[in-house]
Amino acid sequence: MTWFSGVAAGDRTALAARLRQRDPELLELLIQQYEYRLYRYLMCLCGNPTLADDLFQETWMRVLDRGSQYRADASFEAWLFTIARHLVIDFQRRKRWETLDDAAEEFTAASAPSAFDEVARRERESEVHGAMERLPAVQREVLLLRFQEDLPLDEIAAVVGAPLPTVKARLYRALATLRGELGGAHA
Amino acid sequence: MPNDCERTRRAIDAFWVDGVDSGPVDGHLAECSACAEFARRTESAILAARAVSVQVPRDLAFRTQFRVSLRAQEMRGHTWGWALWVSLALSWAVGIASAPLVWRGLEWIGRNTGLPEVGVRLAFGLWWAAPAAIAAGLWAFDKRRIEEEER
Numbered sequence: 001m002t003w004f005s006g007v008a009a010g011d012r013t014a015l016a017a018r019l020r021q022r023d024p025e026l027l028e029l030l031i032q033q034y035e036y037r038l039y040r041y042l043m044c045l046c047g048n049p050t051l052a053d054d055l056f057q058e059t060w061m062r063v064l065d066r067g068s069q070y071r072a073d074a075s076f077e078a079w080l081f082t083i084a085r086h087l088v089i090d091f092q093r094r095k096r097w098e099t100l101d102d103a104a105e106e107f108t109a110a111s112a113p114s115a116f117d118e119v120a121r122r123e124r125e126s127e128v129h130g131a132m133e134r135l136p137a138v139q140r141e142v143l144l145l146r147f148q149e150d151l152p153l154d155e156i157a158a159v160v161g162a163p164l165p166t167v168k169a170r171l172y173r174a175l176a177t178l179r180g181e182l183g184g185a186h187a
Numbered sequence: 188m189p190n191d192c193e194r195t196r197r198a199i200d201a202f203w204v205d206g207v208d209s210g211p212v213d214g215h216l217a218e219c220s221a222c223a224e225f226a227r228r229t230e231s232a233i234l235a236a237r238a239v240s241v242q243v244p245r246d247l248a249f250r251t252q253f254r255v256s257l258r259a260q261e262m263r264g265h266t267w268g269w270a271l272w273v274s275l276a277l278s279w280a281v282g283i284a285s286a287p288l289v290w291r292g293l294e295w296i297g298r299n300t301g302l303p304e305v306g307v308r309l310a311f312g313l314w315w316a317a318p319a320a321i322a323a324g325l326w327a328f329d330k331r332r333i334e335e336e337e338r
Contacts, residue, residue, distance in 0.1 A: 022259050028252050035248040036241075043241045053244050057251045064255050064262075128235045146204070147236050153205065171204045178232040179225075 012072040019067030031060055034080060037149060041081055044144045045088045045137070055091065059084045078155040081145070085159060131181035139174035142167055191215050195222045199229055278318035289314055 018026045038059060042052035062083050070079050132140055138160070145156045157164045195215045199222075201207045216223045290311055297307040 022262065024256055024259055027255055027259070031252050031255065032248045036243055039243050039247065040241045049242075049244065053247060056247060057254055060251050060255050061258060064258055124235075125239065128239055132236065132239060143236055147233050148239070168204060172200055175200060175204065175229065175232065178236060179228045182228070182232050182235055 012074075012076065015076060016070050016072040019063070019070050022064060022067055027060070027064060030063070030076075034077075037077075038080060038084060040148065041144060042084055042088065044132075044140060045085065046091070047133070051091070055084065055087050058087050062087070074158070075151070075155050077149065077151060078159050081149070081151075081159045082161075085141075128182065131178055134181065135174055135177055139170045139177070142170045143174045143178070146171055192219060192222050195219070196225055199226050203229060203233055275319065275322050278322065282315060282318065286315070 015026070035056075039052055039056050042055050042059075043049065046052055046055065059080070063080065066083075070076065132143070135143065141160060142156055145151045145159060146153070151159070153164060153167055157167045160167065162170075192215070195212045198212050212222075212226075216226055293307045293310050293314075296302060296310075297304065302310075
């Protein structure tokens, strides 16, 4: 079930053709395969589990509607995340959020400890969550795309719609901030 | 900050961000505890960022698959409906435009084959109704197919 993981160029052509045809089996497979990654990305951007849930579904509706727009010379992951990002931005404009960080408190609350035997892990994770949330949204986003999604820099630039030097600058700054925030707590 | 430290720290960041190997840094790291600590903290920060997890809502994929499937079915029906109406409209337009020619042609066939006038009229009527009948048949067939798929 990982055929489209790291899709090679030849497979992308087949993928593009099946997206144009709105192949139901393909869409089912993709939704399942990208469930965690896409949801994590949306949570990174909006920090609200309910909103991320809604936007997850809307993202795939757009994939269905606009499958003909996917080009085989591009990474499917980058295209998918770009769609998701645009949906988040559209929502922000409707709700007039000043920044993505307005939702930081909800994101932190969703990560609160919930099991006694996981307190230590949850506390550490909460600390990392907190450090990530204190990053500017644009830095948090590129950090996730680089170090969680392992996207190459040029694809990250395509997703966020920024020049490559800007993406690098954000990453360097994010790394410097995170390094300072987390200190020596994670040996 | 000494040049070696600055160069080493830039190389460490470049390694993680760009994936670029800027040259050996192990020698300096072995000598400089501050830079060694910098390298350790950098790696720690990245590993921590990578380990951040989220709790995916229950049945998210299933609910999404269901909704996408419904929408896909609607779109298939919509596309077919438009194609049908367009073909019907074209069929009628061509039929109306060519009707006088077809009637004259059938009359000529009737005169040369001895076909009675009622036969000529019947042939004309069949010619006129055939495209619509074919389209209606295709529509009914496709509707039945979709209903069977949904079952």
